[in-house]
Every structure is written in structure tokens, then in C-alpha cells.
Amino acid sequence: MIELNDIVDRFKLFSxxxxxxxxxxxxxxxxxxxxxxxxxxxxxxxxxxxxxxxxEIKLKYDLIVVVRVNLKGLISRMERRNYQKEKIRENLVxxxxxxxxxxxxxxxxxxxxxxxxxxxxxVLNYIKERSAGKSANKxxxxxxxxxxxxxxxxxxxxxxxx
Numbered sequence: 001m002i003e004l005n006d007i008v009d010r011f012k013l014f015s016x017x018x019x020x021x022x023x024x025x026x027x028x029x030x031x032x033x034x035x036x037x038x039x040x041x042x043x044x045x046x047x048x049x050x051x052x053x054x055x056e057i058k059l060k061y062d063l064i065v066v067v068r069v070n071l072k073g074l075i076s077r078m079e080r081r082n083y084q085k086e087k088i089r090e091n092l093v094x095x096x097x098x099x100x101x102x103x104x105x106x107x108x109x110x111x112x113x114x115x116x117x118x119x120x121x122x123v124l125n126y127i128k129e130r131s132a133g134k135s136a137n138k139x140x141x142x143x144x145x146x147x148x149x150x151x152x153x154x155x156x157x158x159x160x161x162x
Contacts, residue, residue: 004051007033020087031057046131055103063110065123066101071149089160096150113144
């Protein structure tokens with residue numbers, strides 16, 4: 001398993017940090033480094049690439065799994081990590097419009113969005129069977145809308161300017 005943020009940090013593949021504390025990643029360099037790492041590991045191995053930057057780098061993906069999260073849960077996690085209000089708002093908007101899911105499906109025909117334990121189990125079993133060379137039934141591919149959750153946050157009022 002390769003965590004993209006670890007690669008960015010290890011090889012210092014960012015040029016700066018923005019006002020919200022996010023690294024400004026040099027995507028072409030990350031893409032080249034990932035291609036190098038994948039070549040070193042050998043194409044016969046199954047390689048799992050993890051991170052929100054997956055849809056930003058052009059690699060040949062067999063399938064992509066996008067893990068979706070409840071918006072209130074996202075707020076709680078980011079508040080516990082002491083993220084700035086603007087950063088939380090940015091992440092809420094990205095999750096609400098399914099930025100990673102949409103970008104991923106543009107890059108890879110076999111893209112799955114999962115949100116609950118049952119969906120996770122089905123997709124993981126599919127990947128396991130497929131990786132073992134067995135025939136496997138594809139799980140249902142679906143897009144998960146967060147608009148109702150976003151509308152709830154907006155109508156309840158919130159500190160994030162939504």
C-alpha cells in the first residue's frame with residue numbers, strides 16, 4: 001500500500017504551504033515518482049494507492065474506491081484535529097459535490113463509492129477475489145449524494161459559512 005501523502009513528505013514533492021496549512025503539491029513530480037515506485041514494485045503485484053490526490057495524478061488504475069463520509073462526522077474529525085474554519089468549509093464543499101468521486105470516475109471506468117460497512121465489505125471482497133485471479137461479481141457502482149446533508153447543515157446554521 002502506498003500513501004500518497006507519505007510520498008509527498010518523504011520526497012518533498014511540494015513547493016509551499018498555503019494559508020490553510022495545505023501543502024501545494026507538485027503533481028507532475030508526484031506522478032513521475034509514483035510511476036517509478038510502481039515500476040520498482042513490479043506490475044505483477046497488486047498495488048493499493050491511498051489518498052485524496054489519487055484523482056489528481058494520471059496513473060493506470062484498474063479500479064478506484066472512494067470512501068465517502070458523513071458531513072457532520074467530517075466536521076467532528078476536522079475540529080478534533082484543530083483545522084481552521086476555512087479548511088473545514090473547503091472540505092465540506094469538496095465532499096458535498098463529490099469532487100474525488102467525479103474526478104475518479106473520469107479517470108477509471110471501475111470506480112466505487114462506499115460509505116458504510118456493508119459497502120466496504122462487498123468492495124473489499126471483490127478486490128480480494130479479483131486479486132486472487134478468481135471470478136468475482138462486481139459490486140453495485142453508485143454515486144452517493146451529500147446534498148441532503150449539506151442542505152441540513154445550511155438550514156441548521158453553522159460556523160462554516162455554508
